Amino acid sequence: MAxxxxxxxxxxxxxxxxxxxxxxxxxxxxxxxMHVGIKRKKKDxxxxxxxxxxxxxxxxxxxKYPAAPIVLIRExxxxxxxLKGVIVNSGNANALTGSDGMRDARVMQEKFxxxxxxxxxxxxxxxxxxxxxxxxxxxxxxGYDLLREDGALSHHDPEAFAASILTTDTVSxxxxxxxxxxxxxxxxxxxxxxxxxxxxxxxxxxxxxMTDAEVKGxxxxxxxxxxxxxxxxxxxxDGDESTNDMALLLANGAAGVLLAPDHPAWPAFAGAVxxxxxxxxRMIARDGEGATKLLEVVVTGAASEVxxxxxxxxxxxxxxxxxxxxxEDANWGRIVxxxxxxxxxxxxxxxxxxxxxxxxFNAGVGLPFVESDVQAYLSGSTxxxxxxxxxxxxxxxxxxxxLTEGYVRINAHYRT
Amino acid sequence: MAxxxxxxxxxxxxxxxxxxxxxxxxxxxxxxxMHVGIKRKKKDxxxxxxxxxxxxxxxxxxxKYPAAPIVLIRExxxxxxxLKGVIVNSGNANALTGSDGMRDARVMQEKFxxxxxxxxxxxxxxxxxxxxxxxxxxxxxxGYDLLREDGALSHHDPEAFAASILTTDTVSxxxxxxxxxxxxxxxxxxxxxxxxxxxxxxxxxxxxxMTDAEVKGxxxxxxxxxxxxxxxxxxxxDGDESTNDMALLLANGAAGVLLAPDHPAWPAFAGAVxxxxxxxxRMIARDGEGATKLLEVVVTGAASEVxxxxxxxxxxxxxxxxxxxxxEDANWGRIVxxxxxxxxxxxxxxxxxxxxxxxxFNAGVGLPFVESDVQAYLSGSTxxxxxxxxxxxxxxxxxxxxLTEGYVRINAHYRT
Numbered sequence: 001m002a003x004x005x006x007x008x009x010x011x012x013x014x015x016x017x018x019x020x021x022x023x024x025x026x027x028x029x030x031x032x033x034m035h036v037g038i039k040r041k042k043k044d045x046x047x048x049x050x051x052x053x054x055x056x057x058x059x060x061x062x063x064k065y066p067a068a069p070i071v072l073i074r075e076x077x078x079x080x081x082x083l084k085g086v087i088v089n090s091g092n093a094n095a096l097t098g099s100d101g102m103r104d105a106r107v108m109q110e111k112f113x114x115x116x117x118x119x120x121x122x123x124x125x126x127x128x129x130x131x132x133x134x135x136x137x138x139x140x141x142x143g144y145d146l147l148r149e150d151g152a153l154s155h156h157d158p159e160a161f162a163a164s165i166l167t168t169d170t171v172s173x174x175x176x177x178x179x180x181x182x183x184x185x186x187x188x189x190x191x192x193x194x195x196x197x198x199x200x201x202x203x204x205x206x207x208x209x210m211t212d213a214e215v216k217g218x219x220x221x222x223x224x225x226x227x228x229x230x231x232x233x234x235x236x237x238d239g240d241e242s243t244n245d246m247a248l249l250l251a252n253g254a255a256g257v258l259l260a261p262d263h264p265a266w267p268a269f270a271g272a273v274x275x276x277x278x279x280x281x282r283m284i285a286r287d288g289e290g291a292t293k294l295l296e297v298v299v300t301g302a303a304s305e306v307x308x309x310x311x312x313x314x315x316x317x318x319x320x321x322x323x324x325x326x327x328e329d330a331n332w333g334r335i336v337x338x339x340x341x342x343x344x345x346x347x348x349x350x351x352x353x354x355x356x357x358x359x360x361f362n363a364g365v366g367l368p369f370v371e372s373d374v375q376a377y378l379s380g381s382t383x384x385x386x387x388x389x390x391x392x393x394x395x396x397x398x399x400x401x402x403l404t405e406g407y408v409r410i411n412a413h414y415r416t
Numbered sequence: 417m418a419x420x421x422x423x424x425x426x427x428x429x430x431x432x433x434x435x436x437x438x439x440x441x442x443x444x445x446x447x448x449x450m451h452v453g454i455k456r457k458k459k460d461x462x463x464x465x466x467x468x469x470x471x472x473x474x475x476x477x478x479x480k481y482p483a484a485p486i487v488l489i490r491e492x493x494x495x496x497x498x499l500k501g502v503i504v505n506s507g508n509a510n511a512l513t514g515s516d517g518m519r520d521a522r523v524m525q526e527k528f529x530x531x532x533x534x535x536x537x538x539x540x541x542x543x544x545x546x547x548x549x550x551x552x553x554x555x556x557x558x559g560y561d562l563l564r565e566d567g568a569l570s571h572h573d574p575e576a577f578a579a580s581i582l583t584t585d586t587v588s589x590x591x592x593x594x595x596x597x598x599x600x601x602x603x604x605x606x607x608x609x610x611x612x613x614x615x616x617x618x619x620x621x622x623x624x625x626m627t628d629a630e631v632k633g634x635x636x637x638x639x640x641x642x643x644x645x646x647x648x649x650x651x652x653x654d655g656d657e658s659t660n661d662m663a664l665l666l667a668n669g670a671a672g673v674l675l676a677p678d679h680p681a682w683p684a685f686a687g688a689v690x691x692x693x694x695x696x697x698r699m700i701a702r703d704g705e706g707a708t709k710l711l712e713v714v715v716t717g718a719a720s721e722v723x724x725x726x727x728x729x730x731x732x733x734x735x736x737x738x739x740x741x742x743x744e745d746a747n748w749g750r751i752v753x754x755x756x757x758x759x760x761x762x763x764x765x766x767x768x769x770x771x772x773x774x775x776x777f778n779a780g781v782g783l784p785f786v787e788s789d790v791q792a793y794l795s796g797s798t799x800x801x802x803x804x805x806x807x808x809x810x811x812x813x814x815x816x817x818x819l820t821e822g823y824v825r826i827n828a829h830y831r832t
Contacts, residue, residue, distance in 0.1 A: 065756035065764055065780075096752055098781035131749025132782040319735075320827055327828030333547025336512055340481035348481055364481075365514035366548040404828075405821040411736055412743030412820075 016177045016268070016275045020283070023158030024176035026187035026212035028052060028254030032157045033164025036143035038091035038129070038136055045143045046164030048086040048208060049116050049153060054252035055217040056083035056124065057224040060245070067095035067244040068105040068135075069125045076109070076121040080217035083250060084118035086208060087125050088165050090193070093244050094127040094135040104137040115144050116153065126206055128193065128244050129167055158191070165193045165206055168410055173283040177272040181265040186213045186255045188269075190276045194235075194284030205284055207232060207247040209276055213269060214253030219260050223270055224249040231277040234309070235285045235399045236316045249273065285399035286382075290406025294382045295325055297398040301388040307344035308396030311387055314342035316400030326402035328378040330371065332360045335385060350390030355383070432593045432684070432691045436699070439574035440592035442603035442628035444468060444670030448573045449580025452559035454507035454545070454552055461559045462580030464502040464624060465532050465569060470668035471633040472499035473640040474540065476661070483511035483660040484521040484551075485541045492525070492537040496633035499666060500534035502624060503541050504581050506609070509660050510543040510551040520553040531560050532569065542622055544609065544660050545583055574607070581609045581622055584826055589699040593688040597681040602629045602671045604685075606692045610651075610700030623648060623663040623696055629685060630669030635676050639686055640665040647693040650725070651701045651815045652732045665689065701815035702798075706822025710798045711741055713814040717804040723760035724812035727803055730758035732816030742818035744794040746787065748776045751801060766806025771799070 025031060033046035057080045060070050077083070087108065094101045105125060113120045127135065147153050162172035176189040190209035215223075228247055259269050286294035297315045302308035315321055318338040324331035335353055339346075353361035356377040358369050377383070383402075441447060449462035473496045476486050493499070503524065510517045521541060529539045543551065563569050578588035592605040606625035631639075644663055675685050702710035713731045718724035731737055734754040740747035751769055755762075769777035772793040774785050793799070799818075 063753060063756040064758075064762070065752055093749075096749055096777070096780065096782060098779075131753065319823070323824055323827035326824065329829065333509075333512055336481055337479060337547065340479040342480075346480070361512070363514075364512065366512060403824060405824045407735070408739055408742065408819060408821045408824060411739035413745065 016179070016272045018275055018279050019176045020279060021174055022176070023162065023174050023189065024178070024187060025156075025158045025189050026210050026252070026254065028212055028252045029210050029250075030153065030156050031161035032153070032155055033160035033162075034143060034146070036139045038089055038139055042166070043160060043164035044089055044091045045140060046088045046161040047112070047153070048161060048210070048250070050084055050250060050252040052252055052254065053082045053084055053122070054250045055215060055220050056080060057217060057221040057249045058124065059225060059228050059247050065096060067093050067127060068097055068101035069094055069108070069127050070244060070246065071102065072105045072109060073124050077124060080221040082122060083124060084122040085112060085116045085124070086248065087112040087123060088206065089127050089129075089135075089140055090165055090167055091129040092127060092133055092135050093129050093131045095131040095244055097132065097134055100134060104135040107137055108135070108140055111141060111144055115148060124248055126244065126246055128165065128206060162191045165191065167193065168289055169193050169287055171283075171287055173280050173287070175276045175279040175283070177276050179265070179268055179272050181213075181257050181259070181269070184255055184257050186211065186257055186269065188272045188276050190280050192280040192284055194287060205232065205245050205247075207277070207280055208250070209248070209273065209280075210250045210252070211273070212253065212255035213251055214256075214258040215251040216260065220249060220251055223273060227270075227274045227277045230397075231274065231281040234312065234397060235281045236313065282399050285401050288401035288407070289410045290404040290408070291401030292381070292404055293325055293402045295322070295400040295402060296382065296384040297400070298384065298386045298395070299389065299398070300386070300395045301390050301392060302394040302396070303345050303389070303392040305394045305396060307346070307389070307391070308394050310342040310344040311339055311389065312396045312398035314338045315385060315387070316398045319403055322400065322403035325378065325383050326404050328375055330355055330360065330369070330374040330378060332366055335387075336361055339387060344389065346389045346391045352388045352390070354386040432595070432688045434691055434695050435592045436695060437590055438592070439578065439590050439605065440594070440603060441572075441574045441605050442626050442668070442670065444628055444668045445626050445666075446569065446572050447577035448569070448571055449576035449578075450559060450562070452555045454505055454555055458582070459576060459580035460505055460507045461556060462504045462577040463528070463569070464577060464626070464666070466500055466666060466668040468668055468670065469498045469500055469538070470666045471631055471636050472496060472540065473633060473637040473665045475641060475644050475663050481512060483509050483543060484513055484517035485510055485524070485543050486660060486662065487518065488521045488525060489540050489662075493540060496637040498538060499540060500538040501528060501532045501540070502664065503528040503539060504622065505543050505545075505551075505556055506581055506583055507545040508543060508549060508551050509545050509547045511547040511660055513548065513550055516550060520551040523553055524551070524556055527557060527560055531564060540664055542660065542662055544581065544622060578607045581607065583609065584705055585609050585703055587699075587703055589696050589703070591692045591695040591699070593692050595681070595684055595688050597629075597673050597675070597685070600671055600673050602627065602673055602685065604688045604692050606696050608696040608700055610703060621648065621661050621663075621700055623693065624666070625664070625689065625692055625696075626666045626668070627689070628669065628671035629667055630672075630674045631667040632676065636665060636667055639689060643686075643690045643693045646813070647690065647697040650728065650813060651697045652729065698815050701817050704817035704823070705826045706820040706824070707817030708797070708820055709741055709818045711738070711816040711818060712798065712800040713816070714800065714802045714811070715805065715814070716802070716811045717806050717808060718810040718812070719761050719805070719808040721810045721812060723762070723805070723807070724810050726758040726760040727755055727805065728812045728814035730754045731801060731803070732814045735819055738816065738819035741794065741799050742820050744791055746771055746776065746785070746790040746794060748782055751803075752777055755803060760805065762805045762807045768804045768806070770802040
């Protein structure tokens with residue numbers, strides 16, 4: 001897919017104003033969430049329904065043990081096509097559950113399709129939570145009964161949806177952007193969950209981005225794939241990939257604007273999708289299990305984008321860098337050691353490293369810096385490390401977080 | 417090097433009795449250690465001297481930023497050849513120290529060579545500790561003066577050597593094996609340091625293994641390379657590789673037995689070198705920073721050794737598996753998810769997983785097991801996970817440790 005990558009060229013993306021934390025859903029979508037008893041108290045069943053059929057584009061985990069819902073939607077939906085709804089449960093991943101798990105996934109999909117007047121293949125299902133435990137499908141079906149009785153499906157509460165898909169996340173992740181295209185407002189809104197088992201290469205989280213623009217599936221999918229490559233595939237909490245993850249982009253056309261790559265507003269639209277996904281990715285990284293800081297790694301001057309990714313990944317995945325960031329320690333030696341282990345091609349004498357704006361490593365040696373200045377910077381909630389490889393003009397941007405005692409505590413005793 | 421790998425076939429290795437913790441140095445070696453003030457209180461300068469010239473075989477870090485001592489010994493020594501001594505300081509890595517670091521490394525080597533009546537290229541130097549801080553070479557030279565005055569070089573104290581090379585290690589790592597060959601006792605003894613920045617692919621620790629057998633360098637090097645591939649390259653504490661690491665095998669011939677691959681006792685000798693290196697690797701993994709348990713991962717039935725390594729590495733490097741082991745939680749879903757992410761080729765329905773002797777996963781689903789039995793096993797100090805891939809007859813054995821709050825504490829505030 002040579003053309004895919006060119007769809008989003010980060011350097012050319014137009015700036016777009018983002019709204020975070022508040023749900024500004026595009027036209028024609030209903031979203032909500034409720035508690036059905038899979039988790040003890042918190043919301044654990046969420047849905048998105050589009051009033052008219054939408055085009056969807058889907059990317060799923062690369063784990064060789066995909067969970068039952070992933071196996072199912074690959075069969076029934078594929079990569080792009082028409083969709084009417086999304087149903088997600090949290091608290092149980094329906095992963096490594098064998099043929100019973102597949103049966104439960106089919107029931108979860110078919111019964112929700114019935115509820116919203118769709119066909120099974122027009123529904124995307126997702127599960128997240130504990131692995132290897134049978135899905136309590138009867139609780140989900142009981143939830144469907146409540147929805148049918150109460151007409152709750154028409155009760156629009158996007159924040160309840162955002163809450164219902166969380167597991168060990170501490171905050172909901174909601175981002176919106178608005179564009180004026182030909183005098184019409186087009187909205188792009190996204191929701192995500194992340195927290196643990198987060199690592200580059202997809203397979204890592206749930207993300208649902210919706211727009212009310214009209215876009216054909218054949219245009220939507222390469223855009224989405226390209227956006228994911230530069231956003232969700234460049235975050236890492238712990239280097240582990242999950243069995244369940246997916247990112248879905250929906251375009252229902254309710255705004256009445258048809259967009260395609262040859263439309264003059266396409267770059268602005270693609271930029272808005274990219275910006276929403278990027279901000280969701282940052283929010284996932286910042287809310288990594290036990291994290292106290294967002295770690296942003298910007299790699300410039302690499303010989304290739306692959307090399308830039310190798311260096312970015314090596315730094316955000318290094319436990320020694322991550323613990324140093326937690327300790328607010330300007331330990332540049334660990335950053336340089338990670339670069340040295342990345343497998344990227346470069347001249348060791350041409351690499352420079354900055355923590356924030358302070359140049360701390362250049363021409364193979366550490367530079368004198370005012371320790372208190374760097375420490376003050378490291379005490380903030382966002383730490384940016386910039387590496388220039390001096391080897392070309394390719395770049396990459398990665399998001400991660402610090403590694404804390406909290407991560408260990410959460411994962412030593414939580415059975416995911 | 418097709419022949420290298422065949423030198424050690426783990427299945428054919430003869431059992432050998434190991435002595436750990438006590439230093440049984442082979443004939444003709446002097447080893448010792450002292451405090452010269454690089455560290456606050458603990459021993460920080462150690463040496464090994466061989467009375468007659470030994471053959472040495474050396475493997476060094478793959479980090480692209482090798483420390484000054486590594487750069488120097490690659491120049492002066494290469495991969496194998498005659499050696500008379502080894503000098504190691506801990507507390508300072510002399511890494512990322514530029515041309516000053518190279519000058520200090522040369523002085524450290526030349527002055528020690530003078531002290532023991534050798535030529536510079538017959539001395540291996542090593543440094544381990546904080547990165548990016550100038551080596552306090554004057555303290556090392558002061559140590560040399562003390563040695564010269566006191567004749568301390570003839571004061572034989574191998575345990576002092578083992579202590580002097582440690583950084584955040586909590587215990588010395590000493591292993592010995594004895595063989596009777598043609599009526600003569602041949603000894604193989606090794607010392608190592610590890611703790612943090614430990615990950616497969618060499619580049620991870622210091623290890624010095626000595627024997628009093630006589631072996632030509634051209635035979636010694638491929639043996640050592642093959643042993644390292646199956647021992648030190650299969651341990652992981654945190655997935656980070658250091659700038660300083662090396663493993664050196666010395667053979668001084670003091671026992672009066674000449675060994676070569678066509679000697680009937682060669683397999684027994686190679687097996688002893690392998691067993692000593694393997695036990696040092698296990699000790700390094702068990703003493704990983706903050707670790708409370710040794711994690712042994714045995715992968716069998718893989719389609720290739722490369723695939724077996726991918727699976728073993730994925731499991732010992734998974735923070736989610738490592739925290740579950742710490743929490744004594746039989747979280748087999750995380751083990752299977754790691755296998756699914758490993759990149760190895762296999763049929764998901766043919767993989768089985770055991771924790772200790774208990775089969776917990778087979779044919780794509782978890783099996784019922786007595787939770788209290790598995791928990792009792794997990795409460796021990798060694799946890800063995802066995803994975804059969806059902807894809808061939810290749811295998812691999814990996815060593816790691818649990819991930820604890822202690823790891824985070826040590827690394828959040830220790831500037832390595």
